[in-house]
Amino acid sequence: MGLTKSSTGRRAGADLRELKRQSGRQKIVALAGNPNVGKSTVFNCLTDLHQHTGNWPGKTVTNAQGLCKSGTWDYLMVDVPGAYSLLAHSAEEEVARDFLCFGGADAVLLVCDATCLERNMNLVLQTMEVSRRVLVCVNLLDEARRKGMRLDLELLSRRLGVPVLGLVAREKGSRRRLLAAMDALFAAPARTGDCPVRYPAPIEEAAARLLPLAEEAAGGLLEPRWLCLRLLEGDEALLARIDRFLGDSPAREALFRAAEAQRQALSEAGLDRDALEDRFTAALIGAGEALCRGVVRCEQAGYSHRDRQIDRVLTGRLLGYPLMLLLLALIFYITIAGANRPSELLMALLFRAQGLLEALLRHLGAPPWLTGLLAEGAWRVLAWVTAVMLPPMAIFFPLFTLLEDSGYLPRIAYNLDRPFQRCAACGKQALTMAMGFGCNAAGVVGCRIIDSERERLLAILTNSFVPCNGRFPTLITMLGLFFIGGAAGGLSAVLSALLLTGLIVLGVAATFAATRLLSATVLKGTPSAFLLEMPPYRRPQILQVLVRSVLDRTLFVLGRAAAVAAPAGALLWLAANLRIGGESLLSLAAGALDPLGRFMGLDGVLLLAFLLGFPANEIVLPIAIMIYTAQGSLTELGELSQLKALLLQNGWTWVTALCVMLFSLLHWPCSTTLLTIHKETGSWKWTALAALLPTAAGFVLCALTAQGARLLGG
Amino acid sequence: MKEHATLDTLRPGQRALVLSLEGAGALRRRLRDLGLIENTPVECLGVSPLGDPAAYGIRGAVIALRREDSRRIRVRVI
Numbered sequence: 081m082g083l084t085k086s087s088t089g090r091r092a093g094a095d096l097r098e099l100k101r102q103s104g105r106q107k108i109v110a111l112a113g114n115p116n117v118g119k120s121t122v123f124n125c126l127t128d129l130h131q132h133t134g135n136w137p138g139k140t141v142t143n144a145q146g147l148c149k150s151g152t153w154d155y156l157m158v159d160v161p162g163a164y165s166l167l168a169h170s171a172e173e174e175v176a177r178d179f180l181c182f183g184g185a186d187a188v189l190l191v192c193d194a195t196c197l198e199r200n201m202n203l204v205l206q207t208m209e210v211s212r213r214v215l216v217c218v219n220l221l222d223e224a225r226r227k228g229m230r231l232d233l234e235l236l237s238r239r240l241g242v243p244v245l246g247l248v249a250r251e252k253g254s255r256r257r258l259l260a261a262m263d264a265l266f267a268a269p270a271r272t273g274d275c276p277v278r279y280p281a282p283i284e285e286a287a288a289r290l291l292p293l294a295e296e297a298a299g300g301l302l303e304p305r306w307l308c309l310r311l312l313e314g315d316e317a318l319l320a321r322i323d324r325f326l327g328d329s330p331a332r333e334a335l336f337r338a339a340e341a342q343r344q345a346l347s348e349a350g351l352d353r354d355a356l357e358d359r360f361t362a363a364l365i366g367a368g369e370a371l372c373r374g375v376v377r378c379e380q381a382g383y384s385h386r387d388r389q390i391d392r393v394l395t396g397r398l399l400g401y402p403l404m405l406l407l408l409a410l411i412f413y414i415t416i417a418g419a420n421r422p423s424e425l426l427m428a429l430l431f432r433a434q435g436l437l438e439a440l441l442r443h444l445g446a447p448p449w450l451t452g453l454l455a456e457g458a459w460r461v462l463a464w465v466t467a468v469m470l471p472p473m474a475i476f477f478p479l480f481t482l483l484e485d486s487g488y489l490p491r492i493a494y495n496l497d498r499p500f501q502r503c504a505a506c507g508k509q510a511l512t513m514a515m516g517f518g519c520n521a522a523g524v525v526g527c528r529i530i531d532s533e534r535e536r537l538l539a540i541l542t543n544s545f546v547p548c549n550g551r552f553p554t555l556i557t558m559l560g561l562f563f564i565g566g567a568a569g570g571l572s573a574v575l576s577a578l579l580l581t582g583l584i585v586l587g588v589a590a591t592f593a594a595t596r597l598l599s600a601t602v603l604k605g606t607p608s609a610f611l612l613e614m615p616p617y618r619r620p621q622i623l624q625v626l627v628r629s630v631l632d633r634t635l636f637v638l639g640r641a642a643a644v645a646a647p648a649g650a651l652l653w654l655a656a657n658l659r660i661g662g663e664s665l666l667s668l669a670a671g672a673l674d675p676l677g678r679f680m681g682l683d684g685v686l687l688l689a690f691l692l693g694f695p696a697n698e699i700v701l702p703i704a705i706m707i708y709t710a711q712g713s714l715t716e717l718g719e720l721s722q723l724k725a726l727l728l729q730n731g732w733t734w735v736t737a738l739c740v741m742l743f744s745l746l747h748w749p750c751s752t753t754l755l756t757i758h759k760e761t762g763s764w765k766w767t768a769l770a771a772l773l774p775t776a777a778g779f780v781l782c783a784l785t786a787q788g789a790r791l792l793g794g
Numbered sequence: 795m796k797e798h799a800t801l802d803t804l805r806p807g808q809r810a811l812v813l814s815l816e817g818a819g820a821l822r823r824r825l826r827d828l829g830l831i832e833n834t835p836v837e838c839l840g841v842s843p844l845g846d847p848a849a850y851g852i853r854g855a856v857i858a859l860r861r862e863d864s865r866r867i868r869v870r871v872i
Contacts, residue, residue: 164824164827164828165826165827167823167827195854196853196854196855197854198829198853198854199828199829199853199854199855202827202829357823357826358826358831361826361827361831362831362832365826365829365831368829387856388839388840391839391840391849392840395840395842395843395849396843397841397843397845398843400842400843401843494842494847494849494858495842495843495844497842497846497847497858497860498842498843498844498845498846498847499844501846501860501862507847507858531820531824532820607860607862608820608821609819609820609821609824609860609863610847610858610859610860610863611821611824611825611828611857611858611859611863612847612857612858613828613855613856613857613858614849614856614857614858615856616856
């Protein structure tokens, strides 16, 4: 649910070509590291940019950038996706590798996890092969200390030949220490010696033969030794990338020809592509082991006793699934129970303000049409969206962020992998599904954490089967009005939460069904290798979570909804009041849609509202209400009870409400999501399928429900 | 239990040394990235509710692997 300005706004996916030094004082620093080591926390601490953080690998899937000033230099920090290795194996690792190798950064700040330092060395050593200025920052020292590990970072720094900074990025003072370390890095001359990894003799000899040619061809833009090694390895995709980067020149051609010959010779000596990769990795891992010997002293094994106990319960055979459901229901319960009163108050307040706005406009001498356009159109829809969305979001987002920070999300993927495997899909789809609860567009972007192209498409195409926060208000309102009306206060929130959980389970079931359908038809294939890292549980930073998720996510999402709602409200008011032959445009359109709408348990107005809600799901219900009020007699709408009266007046029954919920759960994704899908898949065909699939499912389900209820005399 | 086995046969709590990775391609590379090569010690830490995947301790990290993949890793139980 990486949903903030930096992940869905303009900064997202910052194109590398855009990166230019703004002035002579600016230095570009890449922020790299293994997944889930706290890169985003370091990034936020330096830039105050509020990049969304979460305790699960794969959260940052694009490069984000932000500025921070030390007084000596202005640092343009680029947060690249987490990677285990620069021998890229997934889309996000490719983004990281491309930036580190070809992005032209002045230095690399490598964030490492103190609790498994040895594994981080693989990336550290590879990065040292491509960059002459590297600062190693060993984060999460507090966790390592809790695990009883002691680290000798000075020794590590001496062995590596680069500065090493120990850090607890979440603590105060980290920013100052990081800036000082970066200033020192740039004050010292660039490292001259080679990286401390030596490969087997035949490889080193071949590389030495290529080196003079490489120095000429690289022209100071690439590290020659690294270039030789990669040319010997012969990864086609990387070769093509290097080819593009260096451009056409006689030196490059000579180098590539010589490399080809050396590869041939190595292959004849028994070192083919696979064997070479084995040797490279073995050398890197061996070097990492040697580096850490004596640096890390550990009194107990990596996986702490506490985590083991928690996992035994949360991923246990008996309790794993029930606890997952219970947790979901609990989150909904807190959201619904807590948001009830504030929503009502807010609505009463905002609708009263509508009267004031009208009076003010009349006082200013505005013509009636303008008053109507602004007050009844723009303001009312805006007020509705705010009152209905703000309180639940201000509760739901922090709760979800707490869950995300704690490290529970990867456990959901772990628990749910088996059913996904049955659908020939990837278990990480559970993570992208969870992101979909926040925003389907963010969920679709998040699908980049899935390596296999086929499995990534499965996840993208089915992401909108779980409701995003724009659809929750509609679901909660319907539940509140039609399904638990009689229950007393406290009980009604419990019932709402349980029913909502049921709907979500239905959405998840639909996700599985759709995934299975797709992988049995257009996306046939066998599941690829699945590998999921489960981070240690961390105590969430409650205060920071609260502030961040309210300020960043809630207000951002609300702002985006409001930006659509206000103009849409004004336009709708026009459409409701422009008349052709005595009938408004809206009622004409609604009339035309009525037969189809009724067939699926809705009516023309609702179907029209769903169509007009294409830019943002939040405004579906307000649109329906506006069309109803424009047609009917009721104009004041300050409370939910009045809303119910209005809906009943327009022929609603519980079946209508049920069908609204089902169709809200299953219909076309909003325009933002569809555009994102097009961007991610690069194909209108898949985009169309992503819209058709849930729509067809929703249509069938609604029609069955409506016809079934009719048969039973409902 | 045989001395030579595949990773998927480890029960929670059992430890083993990696002998070899069978097959090629994506999984092999991924595992190498994580530091899982010959002679790396691994421990089975737990099994997911539906019996697959299982969690393994590899160089200080907890990694979940599917049975389909872990049975390609030959190990010696220790």
